[in-house]
Amino acid sequence: MSEKVIIKTENITKVYKIGEIEVHALRGIDLEVNDGEFIAIMGPSGSGKSTLMNILGCLDTPTSGLYLLDGIDVSKLNDNELATIRNVKVGFVFQTFNLLPRLNVFQNIELPTIYSHKKSNNKLKKIYECIEAVGLKGKERNRPTELSGGEKQRVAIARALINNPAIILADEPTGNLDSRTGEEIMAIFQNLNKQGKTIILVTHELDIANHTQRIIYLRDGLIVKEEQVKNPIIAEEILIKMPKLEDKLVEKISSN
Amino acid sequence: MKTFRENIKIAFQSLLLNKLRSALTMLGIIIGVGAVVAVMSIGTGAQNSIVQSIQGIGSNLIIVMPGSPHEDSDPINQFATSNLESLKLQDVEAIKKYAKHVSGVIPAILGGGPVAYANKGTNTTIYASSEEAEEVYNFEIENGRFFSKNEVANSSNVAVIGKTVANKLFGNENPIGKNIKILGKSFKVIGELKPKGATMFGQDQDNAVAVPITTAMNKLFGQNYLNLILAKANSEQEIDIATEEIARILNKQHGIKPGETPDFNVQSQTQLLDVLNTITNIFTITIGSIAAISLLVGGIGIMNIMLVSVTERTREIGIRKAIGAKNRDILIQFLTESIALSLSGGILGVIFAGVVSALLNKYSPIITSISISSIALALSFSTFVGLFFGIYPAMSAARLSPIEALRHE
Numbered sequence: 001m002s003e004k005v006i007i008k009t010e011n012i013t014k015v016y017k018i019g020e021i022e023v024h025a026l027r028g029i030d031l032e033v034n035d036g037e038f039i040a041i042m043g044p045s046g047s048g049k050s051t052l053m054n055i056l057g058c059l060d061t062p063t064s065g066l067y068l069l070d071g072i073d074v075s076k077l078n079d080n081e082l083a084t085i086r087n088v089k090v091g092f093v094f095q096t097f098n099l100l101p102r103l104n105v106f107q108n109i110e111l112p113t114i115y116s117h118k119k120s121n122n123k124l125k126k127i128y129e130c131i132e133a134v135g136l137k138g139k140e141r142n143r144p145t146e147l148s149g150g151e152k153q154r155v156a157i158a159r160a161l162i163n164n165p166a167i168i169l170a171d172e173p174t175g176n177l178d179s180r181t182g183e184e185i186m187a188i189f190q191n192l193n194k195q196g197k198t199i200i201l202v203t204h205e206l207d208i209a210n211h212t213q214r215i216i217y218l219r220d221g222l223i224v225k226e227e228q229v230k231n232p233i234i235a236e237e238i239l240i241k242m243p244k245l246e247d248k249l250v251e252k253i254s255s256n
Numbered sequence: 257m258k259t260f261r262e263n264i265k266i267a268f269q270s271l272l273l274n275k276l277r278s279a280l281t282m283l284g285i286i287i288g289v290g291a292v293v294a295v296m297s298i299g300t301g302a303q304n305s306i307v308q309s310i311q312g313i314g315s316n317l318i319i320v321m322p323g324s325p326h327e328d329s330d331p332i333n334q335f336a337t338s339n340l341e342s343l344k345l346q347d348v349e350a351i352k353k354y355a356k357h358v359s360g361v362i363p364a365i366l367g368g369g370p371v372a373y374a375n376k377g378t379n380t381t382i383y384a385s386s387e388e389a390e391e392v393y394n395f396e397i398e399n400g401r402f403f404s405k406n407e408v409a410n411s412s413n414v415a416v417i418g419k420t421v422a423n424k425l426f427g428n429e430n431p432i433g434k435n436i437k438i439l440g441k442s443f444k445v446i447g448e449l450k451p452k453g454a455t456m457f458g459q460d461q462d463n464a465v466a467v468p469i470t471t472a473m474n475k476l477f478g479q480n481y482l483n484l485i486l487a488k489a490n491s492e493q494e495i496d497i498a499t500e501e502i503a504r505i506l507n508k509q510h511g512i513k514p515g516e517t518p519d520f521n522v523q524s525q526t527q528l529l530d531v532l533n534t535i536t537n538i539f540t541i542t543i544g545s546i547a548a549i550s551l552l553v554g555g556i557g558i559m560n561i562m563l564v565s566v567t568e569r570t571r572e573i574g575i576r577k578a579i580g581a582k583n584r585d586i587l588i589q590f591l592t593e594s595i596a597l598s599l600s601g602g603i604l605g606v607i608f609a610g611v612v613s614a615l616l617n618k619y620s621p622i623i624t625s626i627s628i629s630s631i632a633l634a635l636s637f638s639t640f641v642g643l644f645f646g647i648y649p650a651m652s653a654a655r656l657s658p659i660e661a662l663r664h665e
Binding site: 054057059060079080083084086087088092094098099100102111112114115116159163 | 262269270273571572574575576577578579580581582583584585658659662
């Protein structure tokens with residue numbers, strides 16, 4: 001493959017010390033992700049997938065091993081350097097959305113640009129582009145409390161996109177959503193991937209993982225299996241078949 | 257680029273979110289700053305008023321007081337011993353005769369007691385001096401005349417009365433030529449003084465009578481010594497040389513040899529002003545520092561609330577850090593918030609002090625004056641309080657690990 005490698009880890013370990021006890025959360029992870037890939041990391045709780053995600057997202061550094069993100073060795077960086085990498089190279093999407101409740105949609109999406117210390121003349125244009133890309137036009141002035149779960153997750157995705165990151169890290173992005181809304185969010189991810197975004201999804205639902213191109217199985221801090229998804233689920237096709245919530249209600253009412 | 261303006265905006269947004277809490281926290285600073293500025297305004301007002309009243313008694317004055325000058329230059333003690341009996345009328349004569357740089361010199365006795373006319377009476381201040389007092393002490397006559405050299409020489413029972421005394425004893429009646437009783441002795445009113453108003457301590461300067469010095473010594477108080485000698489230098493440039501001249505003359509008069517401590521104390525008006533300014537400064541600093549303690553307590557309140565705020569917003573901190581906020585960004589955010597809190601309190605405190613001092617000016621005899629320097633001092637001090645008490649909470653916010661903070665519920 002001649003594709004550019006965006007993530008490369010070599011023998012990453014992570015050891016936590018809880019009092020006298022050492023917890024080996026990761027025992028040596030070798031992982032390569034190509035630019036433009038859409039992968040899922042799966043595993044039961046305690047398998048180390050959160051720890052791996054924290055390290056891939058530069059929220060944490062590995063105890064040993066090498067981690068190259070977009071050609072930068074980030075395994076030895078200090079707090080402030082990591083913050084800059086998170087700001088420029090990583091876009092986070094969390095299960096619980098993690099929006100700032102006091103800021104409106106526009107301000108939440110703008111937030112990462114406030115912390116990137118570079119002048120940008122087309123910042124406004126970029127923000128509106130991202131709002132449009134996730135289908136939130138017209139909701140710019142709404143507060144998160146005025147939004148549905150799906151809309152909140154769209155804001156989070158727009159926020160993740162704003163600084164043009166090298167990777168998007170999504171931690172159980174559909175975990176708090178009903179299946180239809182979850183499918184809509186997956187459709188957005190698939191669209192973004194089609195446009196060339198590298199996306200890493202952490203999930204424990206196989207249905208969701210099957211939307212991606214490759215699944216990596218973690219257990220006890222090691223990669224135990226890695227497989228290409230033969231026929232990834234296309235979210236938009238599912239959505240066409242899926243009845244909308246209103247339709248279901250109409251059916252229910254008319255059948256009574 | 258996270259700009260200064262955005263920081264201020266974020267700070268006020270989160271302060272407005274907890275309006276009551278922010279207001280209560282601010283109250284400590286408002287009271288502290290308000291008290292400090294108000295006290296300083298009273299101090300400045302007192303100082304201005306002292307300067308005015310001392311300059312009001314005449315210019316280029318030199319004051320001779322009985323008692324030794326103190327080595328330790330403690331300003332309070334200089335007045336404590338002023339009732340010694342070393343100054344005599346002959347001293348005044350000697351200065352008048354020998355001093356070349358002095359244009360006028362008067363003796364003075366200050367006392368107090370009852371004055372009465374017909375069935376009306378009041379207590380008043382008694383100024384006893386010579387005929388030259390009209391010029392040296394700036395006595396201005398509204399009605400009638402001041403006493404003459406002859407009346408001083410003859411210990412005549414004549415009096416010049418102040419406006420308050422005139423009103424109390426005579427009402428609308430013309431007092432000139434009437435006989436009043438001072439300390440039970442009969443005096444003829446020959447003049448009425450122009451009103452001078454009240455001093456800043458609430459003392460009515462018009463509640464006074466002036467009598468010839470000899471009359472006071474022989475008939476009223478029965479004393480052969482003076483409370484004060486006031487001399488007037490020829491010009492402003494000659495004040496220092498005149499002060500030395502008077503000291504030399506009195507040393508000779510009192511037989512004090514070089515090296516000995518004199519039993520009197522010569523001070524120029526400016527020196528006296530300095531001493532009085534020192535006293536008001538001590539007053540201002542003392543009361544001001546007591547008031548400043550409430551600023552300190554207010555600062556502790558700010559620290560307390562900021563610590564609560566950091567705990568409450570742990571998740572927000574985690575989110576901000578996850579999307580790229582550096583430790584410094586978080587530090588500045590919370591510091592800005594605590595400074596905004598205490599500086600707003602400081603500004604409200606200055607406004608509060610302004611209202612208090614305006615009310616004091618209007619409804620009490622206390623004269624106040626808010627100086628720009630006291631406002632600047634109060635505002636910079638409250639900024640410092642915000643900075644000082646905000647640094648620990650802000651640092652603990654900045655040091656949070658993003659993973660831990662995101663996990664926080």
